Amino acid sequence: MSMRVLIAVTHLLGAGHLTRAAALARAFAKAGHAITLVSGGSRIQLIALDGVSFVQLPPVKTVGTDFRALLDESGAPIDEKRLTERRDLLLKTFHATRPDILITELFPFGRRVLANEFGALVDEARRQSPPPLVLCSIRDILVAPTKPERVAEIHARLIRDYDAVLVHGDPRLAPLEASWPVDDEIRPLLRYTGYVDENDAPVPDDARNGIVVSGGSSAASLPLYRASIEAARLIPDRSWRILIGPGVAETDVQSLRAGAPPHASVERARPDFRALLSKAKLSVSQAGYNTVVDILRAGVRPVLVPFEAGHETEQRLRAERLKAIGLAEIIPEDILSPGRLAEAVRGGLARVSSEAPDLSLDGARQSVAIVEGIDLAAPARQRTFDWSQLSQAINRAKDRGCPIGFWWRDDDAVAHTPALERLLGLARRYDAGMALAAIPQALNPSLVQRLETEGNVFALVHGASHANYAPKGEKKAEFGDHRPVEAMADEAGQALQTAKAALGDKLLPVFVPPWNRISTGLVPFLPRKGYQALSTFKDRDTPHPTKNLLQINTHIDPIDWHGSRSLVEPERTVARLAEAVDRRVEGTADRNEPIGVLTHHLIHDDAIWSFCERLMAYFAASGIHFLRIDELFRNPDRITVGT
Known part of the structure; x- marks a missing residue:
């Protein structure tokens, strides 16, 4: 559209x-x-x-x-x-x-x-x-x-x-x-969005040579130009190309040109600047946004003299970030001199080039994609959500001494995707525990590799292949009442072994049936196949539906599955959260079962993402953190209090 x-x-x-x-x-x-x-x-x-x-x-x-x-x-x-x-x-x-x-x-x-x-x-x-x-x-x-x-x-x-x-x-x-x-x-x-850059990365010249000096578009770079001309005299064995921005007066340009040594050219900034950088051995510049993007694209080693007049801190901080990853030399503006600049240039020329970091430089196109992904009519565009109903329920639970915990399960994980990265970033930002229900027969090695560094995230077994065996007209189910129990038990056991072989210690022996539907006849077989827990969707009837099997369910899903497949009205989800708390306070639900929030990262639109982030922010402001999943399923009686 x-x-x-x-x-x-x-x-x-x-x-x-x-x-x-x-x-x-x-x-x-x-x-x-x-x-x-x-x-x-x-x-x-x-x-x-x-x-x-x-x-x-x-x-x-x-x-x-x-x-x-x-x-x-x-x-x-x-x-x-x-x-x-x-x-x-x-x-x-x-x-x-x-x-x-x-x-x-x-x-x-x-x-x-x-x-x-x-x-x-x-x-x-x-x-x-x-x-x-x-x-x-x-x-x-x-x-x-x-x-x-x-x-x-x-x-x-x-x-x-x-x-x-x-x-x-x-x-x-x-x-x-x-x-x-x-x-x-x-x-x-x-x-x-990533850094905004419209140009493809240039192909560096195998025989890089020379030094390119550039400044921003204003006259604020004049001290850098003057120091570079004098530094060039101290390093006569390299060619210097000094490019002057449009904000510098022509009289200043002529003065700089007249004072330059023969091996240093002085000219106005050129449209082929990126190509010049790709062939240069070293770049000398300030640390403005666009300049740094040019440097990253060209893969040239920089000496940075960040602009700091008037207590400006932006360029210094950006330069320090590049230095921290071994990519740049820095000369503070207040100590800039031809001698110091020449010393930094010699150091940069002598140092082995560092590989450019793997940073996102497609910010223009990504900005468009982000905006296109926002539903203009989504309820989540309302600037504020009314959390009062949930806050009142949580306060009632505290007053009654009722322990309330929250946990987070996300279904259908198969690979490391941008949506998964966004999900993991959200969990990491709020120090939240998260369970990824992963489909064993669809597991991609990228998911396994990505989870290795996420201490608060663990995988659960999400069925076998997420196939639907229900007859047409009935609700979907992979492990429902449509196949022999023994055959399903064997399949569930094999799914656990497949997931365990791929995920190792990042997998918990918890069975999550696709579509949250499971034959009651299958449940007693799960412990025999190696499972220690079961998770579906609703208030559990008992902590242990069968011997040696714990059950901890989810209860809140913000997706409108039977309508827009976008976000359910936020007020309804907040009300459902409050009702889940009140059921535990009133004793109509097991007060020791933490309340589970269920998401599906692969189909989230911007409205759903926005609500999830706002829910996390609300919980954080209330001193609530989603429980660690490994501790939840291994020690359920000890940590069901999540506040």
Whole structure:
């Protein structure tokens, strides 16, 4: 389905924010969506915007890092008239495009000086019926306010007005927590896209040679250019190519060119920059977002001089992350000198090249895929869920001394997939125990390998092949009343051996019948075949349905299986959780059976993922953690209290 998408961005110093937003716009256009890009920064010639409608607001800019002082194109302070013109044109564009998706670049994490126009845009979006999906687009590393109340204001707006935050980075290099105080309220909104890069990786030249020096698009790189020219004099046996950004005045370029030694060329930045990097022995640069993406793609060893003027911390943190994985040399900006730069360059040239880390660099296309996967009409788009019914039930249980525990089972695991990785990341983020019901006859080695490093995750035996043997018209079942009990018992026993051979200690001898249906005649055979526990779906009748067999079931499933196959209305799921707690308090259910949440990661859409994350965040804020699965099934009487 084609969507109408509006991206609003204002770059104030360099052009990185606009460059990234333009890359997203091109990716949306390439995917067949109607995309409008609104820029409020200085007029910059962008590369082809085929299929993208571009709107330029009356430009504003800053000089240096004083982002509170906005200037017009001539360098004069802007007035209220210009701010009003910008806001009016922004809202006019919004109404003309009628977007299904609104993306604000950096705001509300930044651009506080322009909060009135960004806020007016978001408020207008929320007044529409139905409202568009509102997303925030941010780079991998941010600069957090020093005042806690500012952070609280930003988080409050995110929770109230935003549906998701597209984090254009890879948490394996720089999780957002490294630069921003992420809490359990905004964490469910985060969607990591990978680094935004539209170009395929270049093929490095076998005979790499020379040094490429580059800076951002602003004049902030002048000290680096000057130091590089002098450092080149100290290393005359290498060619130097110094590329100057468009924000540097032509008089400065001429001065740099006149002072350069013969083996150092000085020229304006070129469109074939990536190709030049792929042939270079070493890169000298700052540590801006786009520069680092270029370095990672080209596989060139970098010497980084991160921009740190005005207490900026973004580039220093990114540079330190690259140094930590053995990829970069760093020279702090405040001690930059030709001698230190020459020393770092010699060290970089002498060091054996490190293999580039396996980081996601497909952020533009992944951003589109994430947005396309969000159900515009999903109930999960409501900004807040009412947890009060569940909170009241949990409080009643505490007042009555009733132990309440929660555990998590996810069915149909077969291989390591992106959906499984998202599931494992969610469990890891909240330190949650998780049981993966794995299908023995469909097990892929990738699943086995992936679970080896997950201490809180264990596999259970999910039937044999997940085949349906029920006659047409009856409810599906693999181990129902449709086959001889002895044959099913042998099959279940073989399934346990198959899973055990593949998963080893990561497998618990727990039988999970597909579709949660099992013949009562089969149950007594399970201990004889090596099983120690059974798990289906409903309140158990007794802890031990047969001798030497424990039963711990699941009780809550957020998927609307008989309707949309998306998310059941969140209010219904919250009510069912509360009812499950109350049944234990009232004694109509076994109070020692923890409440099981059942998910199916392979079919989750964004609405279901969002609810799962919000449920985890709610539990974490309430001091509740999903129980460790290995301890739950091995020592059930000892840890059924989960709060």
